[in-house]
Amino acid sequence: MHDANAPLTRPLTRPLADLETPALLLDEPRLQANLQRMAARMAQLGVRLRPHVKTAKCLPVAAATDSANLAAGVPGAGERGPITVSTLREADQFAAAGWRDITYAVGLTANKFAHVHRLLDAGVALTVILDSVDAARALSAAAADWPVPVAVLIEVDTDGQRAGLRPDGAALLEVAAALSGSGVRLDGVLTHCGGAYHAHGEAALRAIAEQERAGAVQAAQRLRAAGFAAPVVSVGSTPTALFAEQLAGVTEVRAGVYVFMDLMMAALGVCRLDEIAASVLTSVIGHQPDKGWTLIDAGWMALSRDRGLAGGFTDQGLGLICDADGRVIGDGGGEWIVSSANQEHGIVTHRSGDPARRLDLPVGTLLRVLPNHACATAAQHPHYELLGADGAVRQRWARFMGW
Amino acid sequence: MHDANAPLTRPLTRPLADLETPALLLDEPRLQANLQRMAARMAQLGVRLRPHVKTAKCLPVAAATDSANLAAGVPGAGERGPITVSTLREADQFAAAGWRDITYAVGLTANKFAHVHRLLDAGVALTVILDSVDAARALSAAAADWPVPVAVLIEVDTDGQRAGLRPDGAALLEVAAALSGSGVRLDGVLTHCGGAYHAHGEAALRAIAEQERAGAVQAAQRLRAAGFAAPVVSVGSTPTALFAEQLAGVTEVRAGVYVFMDLMMAALGVCRLDEIAASVLTSVIGHQPDKGWTLIDAGWMALSRDRGLAGGFTDQGLGLICDADGRVIGDGGGEWIVSSANQEHGIVTHRSGDPARRLDLPVGTLLRVLPNHACATAAQHPHYELLGADGAVRQRWARFMGW
Known part of the structure; x- marks a missing residue:
């Protein structure tokens, strides 16, 4: 396991022309500016930021992100703050280096239950997502004898682009009801509006951010009305995070690619x-x-x-x-x-x-x-x-x- | 560095359903059949096979390839036989594990000269390729004081798909003339007919294999007629290797994806x-x-x-x-x-x-x-x-x- 106290970086100053090509470059001033821009926006909106580490898969980038969030006063920021991961391998690597509040944002299946259990045993506050009665029942059964419960968010579909349940559909409440026993704890809902990647112009980006927010909040409210606790409302993508006009009812925002930006973000008008x-x-x-x-x-x-x-x-x-x-x-x-x-x-x-x-x-x-x-x-x-x-x-x- | 005598594999028998997904599977009986098919073809044609390790980037796959080639009596086969690489990192890894006859089949530029020098110093019989007077002059100058010469093949373009010089053009002889001094040794020509990936049907594959052969041989003959030694005529791709009807004048064949095959090869009719x-x-x-x-x-x-x-x-x-x-x-x-x-x-x-x-x-x-x-x-x-x-x-x- 990685030593959580070991330095994450080592110095290596050399001219660019000394590199063999091809090589992946990361411009630190631009990275820092991107981190600060998102941190300032989240501090202004007053919402917790849970950066998605799938873009960089790099401990020092995550540490720099935490520093920027702390400096800007982003709610929930910490020296090893909350993160989102796209693989349990990311969870392993970041947990070993001291990050403990981790949401795994891909629908969970049974062949990953043992891995989830290991992470919980290692002291990780792990949140997982699912969107079917089958998955909810399977996880509830597997987790019945786990000493620490796993937090669960129900995935909600707010744009028809990928996984998740309709905020206004019957299945949402059926999945919530299928989560049972001491091994699982329903924490709320999660959504990702990938449709933002097809939005032409600022007005369209603002509209899709509002669609993402409204759908997630509606789903959480329906759960609460039905008697389920749903304290967490997690939304986000880089475009919706930066273009949302308000995030009423949202408790956290996830965003990943903003740390680097790219030609897609430039095409959308999200960066230069x-x-x-x-x-x-x-x-x-x-x-x-x-x-x-x-x-x-x-x-x-x-x-x-x-x-x-x-x-x-x-x-x-x-x-x-x-x-x-x-x-x-x-x-x-x-x-x-x-x-x-x-x-x-x-x-x-x-x-x-x-x-x-x-x-x-x-x-x-x-x-x-x-x-x-x-x-x-x-x-x-x-x-x-x-x-x-x-x-x-x-x-x-x-x-x-x-x- | 990897210990060349260490075992390349370690046992780990478990049921498929125990794997976490996603996972990359390699079916060993199919791998062996693919290796044997190519080895049998090369033994029949009587031409050296220099497998391209860029597909697998894996020591045990290369070792299995050598075993199949030895068993079939492919010319030039050995326990750590000749290989082709697409990166100098592959050259490092394979050299450390005992492969010593290595052709780096991407046009060389100056920021890789020091790396090439290190490989030669480590005892690797390294062949590099280039297709311009500028690159030939730069390498000749850099290599002037190297104790072991680097072998050079001039890249020839036989289908207009990528890099290389026309077999019938003036530049071919100009580049040969620009290689000078004790640090470089002109060994011949290399070509790759990527056009084979657009060939519909067996007749088209046979035709493109012959086009690749004829162009490479023509280039080598022109070099020899102009007084340059050009003992090596290197051609190949998986489709042309398997569909060539004769390889007169060719001294070695390179092929990579045949070890695994894929949907593109199936679409071309190269595999089922x-x-x-x-x-x-x-x-x-x-x-x-x-x-x-x-x-x-x-x-x-x-x-x-x-x-x-x-x-x-x-x-x-x-x-x-x-x-x-x-x-x-x-x-x-x-x-x-x-x-x-x-x-x-x-x-x-x-x-x-x-x-x-x-x-x-x-x-x-x-x-x-x-x-x-x-x-x-x-x-x-x-x-x-x-x-x-x-x-x-x-x-x-x-x-x-x-x-």
Whole structure:
């Protein structure tokens, strides 16, 4: 197990040009600004923030998040504050490093019960979610002899995009009733409005944030009216967290990608391009002049295959090209994109596809690629190279992977 | 460094149902059959096989490959035989475990020269590739004082899909001439016909294999006619390796994905669905009956976002659904696919999109997902759970990642 008192980082100052490519860069000033922006917003709204650590999967990023939340006076913030995880492996890793208030926000099934039990035994205040009578009964039966109860939130569907029960449906109360015995404790409801990723413009983002809030609060009120305690109303995504006008009835907000931001968030109007903190450093490895191609050593293994948003948003291919200092190359929000990729090769073309507009730079030139989706791109890398304000590499921060 | 004499595997027999999901499964009988099929073909053609370890990134898979090649009498096979790598990290890992004849098949740039030098110093017989006068000059200058020369292959483009020089162009001879000094040794040419992934039918696969062979041989002959030694003519991909009718003039074949096979190879007619050795074990975590959705705990993090082949091939979404024993569910090559995904959620629908044809299985039911692209799906996982002929988990085999 990781020593909770061990330092989370180790110093490693070196020039950017010393890195082998491809490498995942994390711009610390931009990271800090992103953390502060969300912390200020949550402090203003007066709602607890439970950051989703699935984006970074990195202890030092979570520690920096806690520091920003504490400094801004976010309700519930702590030195090892509340977190959301997408895997029980994240729960293991963060628990071993001292984070104890953890919500696992993917519907629980029986083959994970033993793992949940181990985390509770290790002193983790673990919250799980489910959305079916079957899962509620199975967990109630398995947990009957657990000495510490597991907290349960019922997942609510507020936008028809993924899992969860309708806030106004009969199943909500049936699932609550199916949770029984001393091993489980119904704590309330949780929802995630992934529909925010399809919202064009500020008004649409505000509307979807309100839809998420209203649905979750309605579900909690129906549980309470039926005699169930439902103290927790957990909502969130980065767009809805930043664009919600009010969060009446909500007790906590979850958000993940705001720590790094990405081209999807920029397309939605949630951030500017120069606020994106994560990028992939790459080298020009060749050219095919006839086709207007510049080849780079960042293929889908380094970038992921996430193509970002479809339908009405600008196509950024597999990522947008910046110079080595992180400045977008070209006019109007960038002109060169990674238009296709093999495992370790990226093919850079002009956005127009015009072969005459090749990015004609010498072999060996360093570039950065801004990611469509920071969660997906970061997942392809074992660590972050942390850049200071001077652009030099200050530290290497480890990520973890797997389940 | 890894101890080259340490066992590469450790026993861990357990029932499949004991695994937490998602998990990457590797069916050992199918793996062995795939290895034997390629080995038999190469032995028949009488050409050296240099397996591409980028697919598995796993020492025991490479060791099993060597054993199959030795048993079949493949030219050049050895206990730690020749390999191809896509990253210098693979070279490090395999070299530390005893593999010494390594070709790094991505165009080299200056920020990797020091790493190449370290590998040569450690006794690795390393071959690198390049396709520009600039890269040839830079490497020649850097390597001038290296005590052991680095072998160089000039990358040749035989299908217009990626990097490399035209076999019939002037640049080929210019790059050869730019390699100079005692630190570099021109060994020949290398090509990869990625166009094979767009070939519909056996005749098209045979034609593209011949195109790959002929182009590489032409390039080598032009180098030799101009006075350059070019003993190595390296070609290959899984489809062209298995469908080449003759390989006159070729000295080695590279192929990677054949060890696992995948839905893309099945679509091309290179394998059957029941020959695919890698799959993702997942659990049903819920349903949205109105939409015909079955939710599983394998999202893009477990499956990758690789959507496989476009243009005329059957859309398999993010993967094809099998039962827990690996049998495709439904008629006509499978009926249920992962039609979309979030980070840890997959949405399974009928191929037709008809919501009435929901895969109505209880929460907790185990399923397997066949991958579109085994290289991409396997890269999302830290290890393989190796299944024996009885379907039980026999071992856990580690993968590595990064650069």
